[in-house]
Amino acid sequence: MFPFFSRGLRMEQKKRKLLMEPVRELLPQGQLLLPLPGAVHAGARLVKEGSTVTKYEPLTCPQTHAPVNSPVNGTIRELRSITHPLLGETVCAVLEPETAKKGRAGKLHLEEGVDTSAPEGILAVAQAAGIVDEYDGVPLYHKLKRFHRFGRDLLCGVILDEETYVCGSEAAFREAPEELAAGLELAAKACGAEEWRIAVASLKRLQGVDWVREHREKMEEAGLVYPSWAMLEKRLRAAGKTPERIGAQACIALYRAVKKGTPQVKTVVTVAGEQVKQPANLRVVIGTPLRELLDECGCLPESRIFVGSPMTGKLVEDLELPVTADTRCVIASPHTREIHTYACIGCGRCAAVCPEKILPWYLYENLQRGGYTDPEQLLRAQNCRGCNSCSAVCPSGISLGKAVRAAAEVRERSGWE
Numbered sequence: 001m002f003p004f005f006s007r008g009l010r011m012e013q014k015k016r017k018l019l020m021e022p023v024r025e026l027l028p029q030g031q032l033l034l035p036l037p038g039a040v041h042a043g044a045r046l047v048k049e050g051s052t053v054t055k056y057e058p059l060t061c062p063q064t065h066a067p068v069n070s071p072v073n074g075t076i077r078e079l080r081s082i083t084h085p086l087l088g089e090t091v092c093a094v095l096e097p098e099t100a101k102k103g104r105a106g107k108l109h110l111e112e113g114v115d116t117s118a119p120e121g122i123l124a125v126a127q128a129a130g131i132v133d134e135y136d137g138v139p140l141y142h143k144l145k146r147f148h149r150f151g152r153d154l155l156c157g158v159i160l161d162e163e164t165y166v167c168g169s170e171a172a173f174r175e176a177p178e179e180l181a182a183g184l185e186l187a188a189k190a191c192g193a194e195e196w197r198i199a200v201a202s203l204k205r206l207q208g209v210d211w212v213r214e215h216r217e218k219m220e221e222a223g224l225v226y227p228s229w230a231m232l233e234k235r236l237r238a239a240g241k242t243p244e245r246i247g248a249q250a251c252i253a254l255y256r257a258v259k260k261g262t263p264q265v266k267t268v269v270t271v272a273g274e275q276v277k278q279p280a281n282l283r284v285v286i287g288t289p290l291r292e293l294l295d296e297c298g299c300l301p302e303s304r305i306f307v308g309s310p311m312t313g314k315l316v317e318d319l320e321l322p323v324t325a326d327t328r329c330v331i332a333s334p335h336t337r338e339i340h341t342y343a344c345i346g347c348g349r350c351a352a353v354c355p356e357k358i359l360p361w362y363l364y365e366n367l368q369r370g371g372y373t374d375p376e377q378l379l380r381a382q383n384c385r386g387c388n389s390c391s392a393v394c395p396s397g398i399s400l401g402k403a404v405r406a407a408a409e410v411r412e413r414s415g416w417e
């Protein structure tokens with residue numbers, strides 16, 4: 001059971017040792033299974049089975065998603081449909097990397113005449129580079145356009161990593177704080193935000209980073225109570241700001257795309273958990289099978305594997321599934337006894353922990369009774385952040401997050417204000 005506070009919960013960190021070690025590069029051992037989101041139809045794909053591709057060559061031109069660029073020189077062996085726990089149904093390219101050490105040099109494919117110092121040019125680069133935010137899996141250019149439309153004045157680059165084990169964003173920041181700051185500044189310019197800040201869970205944890213000491217005014221401390229962004233956002237709104245956030249790795253990818261012409265083809269993933277012998281932050285090519293990460297870190301047999309985040313992540317059955325841009329961690333846990341659900345005992349923990357003052361038990365009870373007939377019964381369900389804190393603190397083991405999401409969907413479908 002987690003220690004919980006009014007509006008949030010505190011998790012064990014279990015990452016001190018990991019943060020002292022550099023990010024390790026893991027080269028792919030064999031074929032990559034490269035997800036092609038938004039390219040279910042052949043018209044959105046630029047390659048077919050048998051195509052030879054060059055490093056950084058675009059493989060897709062989807063309407064609704066960022067294009068995917070090839071991480072290596074190689075050959076497309078197959079196009080395969082998979083069900084991925086984070087992406088759902090998606091088409092993947094089975095990409096066989098070239099074995100020759102000296103490959104053809106590649107560069108980001110960008111239309112002629114794009115001015116990368118102007119907001120529109122930065123957005124065009126974010127799109128062409130296929131940058132996806134590691135915190136929510138949304139293409140960066142979509143987010144920046146939306147922030148511009150809503151007139152946001154403060155953009156935060158987040159390295160919160162407040163959940164147990166996960167520290168990939170912080171590890172990426174420790175390696176390249178200047179690049180993260182420069183990328184965030186570019187993103188702020190692209191979306192018209194006047195200010196930018198780097199949001200961290202704990203400044204104490206970053207004491208040894210020179211850049212942080214020299215730029216204290218650019219840091220915002222959110223605290224270690226989960227979900228910390230919800231708390232920080234409320235504080236900033238109370239101070240009259242309209243904040244938005246993007247992930248640390250997305251910021252660094254934007255800097256590299258604009259200044260060095262390289263697309264996002266890699267991500268930093270934390271591999272940890274009770275069943276992992278040597279936890280690590282690994283920099284891996286997107287499309288690498290999860291099995292290669294677990295083999296590298298020594299995963300014990302009979303483990304349950306979760307991807308995404310420890311609080312909201314999904315169970316994976318097939319370890320041949322690929323790493324995606326929003327795979328922030330791969331956690332291996334021991335098999336536990338079957339989990340039983342009991343009746344609500346009315347302790348009120350779920351309501352106390354919720355950052356949005358929702359009454360999850362009330363929504364759950366209505367769902368049990370057969371649904372909602374009155375908008376009054378849906379009480380702020382649409383504000384749910386999907387943090388799952390309510391489920392984590394429930395002594396009866398009830399999946400409250402699911403019940404709240406169901407209530408929010410009812411509200412959306414019904415059009416109730």
Ligand code: SF4
Nearest residue numbers: 354384385387388390
């Ligand atoms: S999942 Fe939704 S209802 Fe549950 S604590 Fe988080 S915000 Fe509240």
Ligand code: SF4
Nearest residue numbers: 344345347348350394
């Ligand atoms: S749903 Fe769970 S946490 Fe909420 S009041 Fe009931 S027993 Fe307590």
